[in-house]
Amino acid sequence: MRPVVNVLIDLPADHPYHRATLAALGHASEHRRIPIEVQVVPTDTIRDAARLATDGSAVIIGPGSPYRDPDAANAVVREARERNVPLVGT
């Protein structure tokens, strides 16, 4: 099973920063030969922050604030911090 990278981002899929974030993951995946599954997660769709920061996953807090649901984004950051789940916020 491929490890999952959950990308929290509210920008539309055709926004340059949205595309750049997914492209950067693709570059890293290809270069490191690490297959990954990328899930784009708009913040206003988050119902259970813990499910986005589980063992075997990583989190990216994408660019483009203000977020639609900043409390949900903070909750995911907290879960990743407390569970030692790798996280990058840009």
Place this chain on the structure above:
Amino acid sequence: MLVEHALNLAGIRDAAHAEYGPGGTPVITLLECSLLDQTITVDVATGSLLERLYGARRVVEHTTCSYGLAPEVQHIANDHGMRIAATDATGEVRAIERVDHPFFVGTLYQPQLRSAPGAPHPIFAGLLDALTERSPG
């Protein structure tokens, strides 16, 4: 990340991001000089995870940020497990990381804008390295 840190670790129970309007203690505020769509030179902290990832002490990055850490609460970036990982030419905090976490990095610039096929950004490559080190099986 800094708002979560302020709320849950640094004891600023009304920590807020100024972009969401007035109210609370603003932890993230509008920069005096906007860095929207600019290239900046970033000085990376000695001994930081970021230094290991970059393999350099000074790097050039692209930023689209208009907001940064409020000067009044700058101390929280070096407290409760957080540390300043990079600053810019004006001394403003541009990156943070946790010392008590395998990979927890926040940037006030956009590393993804400098990534390219065959030359991934070191922060994104490092994230995947950390991910596979933790992945079960």
